[in-house]
Amino acid sequence: MDALLRLQEQYLSLVRASATQGVVxxxxxxxxxxxxxxxxxTARRTGRTSQAILTAMNKLLELGVLAERPPAGRRRRFVALDVVRVLSAPRQTDRRRPARPVDVKSAGHGRCSYQVFCSELDISTVKEAGTVPLVELLGTLTAVGCALVGGVFFAFSGFVMPALGRLDDGASAMRAVNVTAVRPPLMVLLFGTAAACVAVLVVGPGVLPRVGAGLYLAGTVGVTIAANVPLNDRLERDPSTWPAYLRAWTRWNSLRTAAATVASVLLLLA
Structure with missing residues (x-):
């Protein structure tokens, strides 16, 4: 980790020395x-335009911070070679030759006041799966949590509540459901995902994942606490409110279902 932080500071020093800021x-x-x-x-992750990202990457290529990888179709791809070197060093095997210094300038990648390292193995064959960042994993797991919560709530709006509405004593059935619902695993899933969303708001990459996390907290957890739970309490005190409860509870539940679903999509867009 110390080596990565030193690289980060080295990159930022090069950027400052070039009198560029912002996206770069x-x-x-x-x-x-x-x-x-x-x-x-990168444009999706940062919320910037594609043109601004391309201009910034070309500047980092000129500074020697980035190197260009073989393109995927018409899409240009880049890599920070020295970061890859640090991340892949513990995974070196006997099939790979010892790492050697390579001058990025001599490789045709622009000016550079320092050396980066790569192995004789071409960088395009390095397994990117081995360098999946923790923040990306956090976003994916949070998206899965939001999707699961949305699926549970969708089941209620889609067929559970309509089925209870056809019963002679649907109020008693719903009251039993409400007692069971406040136990694990639903509570762990609902509020565990909320905790993950808070983490995304703090360290998450880009604008869209943060919007998704905020949407889940406000539109799913917030609606649950402000609307559905008070309705549950009212039904517990007075079962005669069942007809009005059924309509209101289902509307609010559909809203929190939509919020969780959209949040999941936004988190995956990172």
């Missing part, structure tokens, strides 16, 4: 977490 600095700062880049994915 943001990308340089995030390279220790995202050493493999392309324009569309």
């Amino acid at each position: 600095r943001d990308i340089a700062e995030s390279l220790i977490a995202y050493p493999y880049l392309d324009v569309p994915a």
